Amino acid sequence: MSRVWDIPVQDSTRVRDVRVAAEAACDRAGLDAHATAVAALVATELGTNLVKHAGGGRVVINLTAPADTLAADVPCVQIVSLDHGPGIDNVAAAMRDGHTTASSSLGAGLGTCRRVSSEFDLHSRPGRGTVAVARITPARSPGGPRPREVRSRTGTRAGGITTSLAHAEHSGDAFSRVRSGRRLTLMLVDGLGHGDKAAEASTAAVEELRRSADLPPTEMLRRLHAALRATRGAAVGVAQLDEEAGRLSFAGVGNIGARLRTDGEWQPLVSHPGIVGAHFPATVPLRESAWTPDSLLVLHSDGLPSRWVPPADPRLGTHDPAVVAAVVLRDAGSAARPLRDDASVAVLAPDPRTDPHDRTP
Ligand SMILES: [Mn+2]
Known part of the structure; x- marks a missing residue:
């Protein structure tokens, strides 16, 4: 079944809902405790960013597969944040670990998301908004390398x-x-x-x-x-x-x-x-x-x-x-x-x- 978690995030009270949804998705996908903790962290960061920087948006969580078409049947939770906000001026700087903007007290943000996710990518255009995608897979697939190390x-x-x-x-x-x-x-x-x-x-x-x-x-x-x-x-x-x-x-x-x-x-x-x-x-x-x-x-x-x-x-x-x-x-x-x-x-x-x-x- 195409189980979908689709959460409008207009204020900080919804960030918790995003995290709970990410944990539920990991449970449904059969991901381990470590992967679930990673998903919860990423969900919280992306949800918080929507409130702090984008004037709200939406988080959509799906059960899917890695983008690499050779990686078949790897359980995978995908967390997508979408907004029509002001966009990010300097994506490279924002993606650096520990980067913080003046208005943010959270700091770690996108750099952390990229580091801890199995796959992470972001598209942002000034005036058009931002889309971020994080996929979380098990830390190690049985008998194989970490999915993130597999190159198509x-x-x-x-x-x-x-x-x-x-x-x-x-x-x-x-x-x-x-x-x-x-x-x-x-x-x-x-x-x-x-x-x-x-x-x-x-x-x-x-x-x-x-x-x-x-x-x-x-x-x-x-x-x-x-x-x-x-x-x-x-x-x-x-x-x-x-x-x-x-x-x-x-x-x-x-x-x-x-x-x-x-x-x-x-x-x-x-x-x-x-x-x-x-x-x-x-x-x-x-x-x-x-x-x-x-x-x-x-x-x-x-x-x-x-x-x-x-x-x-x-x-x-x-x-x-x-x-x-x-x-x-x-x-x-x-x-x-x-x-x-x-x-x-x-x-x-x-x-x-x-x-x-x-x-x-
Ligand atoms: Mn239709």
């Missing part, structure tokens, strides 16, 4: 954010990614309606996707259709990257939005009308595109208006994919025009930390 050898990262209508506990939206060799698939699913019944459909899709990782997108959708027959159905978008060929193929049924940036230009990838699990179209078109080092793929549910404007920041793609997703989600709505449904955004992007020569031959 294939050079592709995936991530996103899921929210729910009216801060409900479950979102009917979900995203997931699976890998089968060179074939990396990102799926975004929107269960019909919202709430628990919608979440049942999206959960069934996530489970079936795991079993179908080696199939092409249109075949995957057919399998999902069979798997979702017992549910109320869903809209599903599936993007599959062939890392070796540098090709991205996309197929979608129902109202899933998709935009691909290639060579600085955004183009829509269109889904076909229908409902996976209920009314499957006779043919599902497959759209193929080139995937280049500056490519950026955004999938989103209809909780976002279809006419959202992609962020103009050309360096956005160098950010953590969940940061990109959260910026898109934040800027698609506003206080005057709140989103009217469960809403989710998932992003696929080349990993700028990867030296192309290091990529798996």
Whole structure:
């Protein structure tokens, strides 16, 4: 189930709620006491920053996976803070451990968040606000290195954010990614309606996707259709990257939005009308595109208006994919025009930390 903790933070009394939510998320993810303490610290810092520096904002906590698409099934709690505040003038200085601003007595702040989190990234623009993403994973995964020390050898990262209508506990939206060799698939699913019944459909899709990782997108959708027959159905978008060929193929049924940036230009990838699990179209078109080092793929549910404007920041793609997703989600709505449904955004992007020569031959 897409369990979501979505906490509006307008004053300091909500900071405790953010911390309690982070601890509950860690408990749900099965994280150890150390990771839970880290999550509580990060949640408190980010919540406090919203009150002190941003004039309020929102913290969204999801259970997800590390951005590294080779790190499968590592339990992971993601804490995202979003605000429309004044932004941070000097991000590099603010991220230094122990940095403090005149108006802050807490001091440690963002530098600490970055140091203690498994993955941390922040996007801030003066006048537009700040998005910070922290992911907490177990200190040591069984038999392996710390997840933060794993560098993607294939050079592709995936991530996103899921929210729910009216801060409900479950979102009917979900995203997931699976890998089968060179074939990396990102799926975004929107269960019909919202709430628990919608979440049942999206959960069934996530489970079936795991079993179908080696199939092409249109075949995957057919399998999902069979798997979702017992549910109320869903809209599903599936993007599959062939890392070796540098090709991205996309197929979608129902109202899933998709935009691909290639060579600085955004183009829509269109889904076909229908409902996976209920009314499957006779043919599902497959759209193929080139995937280049500056490519950026955004999938989103209809909780976002279809006419959202992609962020103009050309360096956005160098950010953590969940940061990109959260910026898109934040800027698609506003206080005057709140989103009217469960809403989710998932992003696929080349990993700028990867030296192309290091990529798996
Ligand atoms: Mn929807």
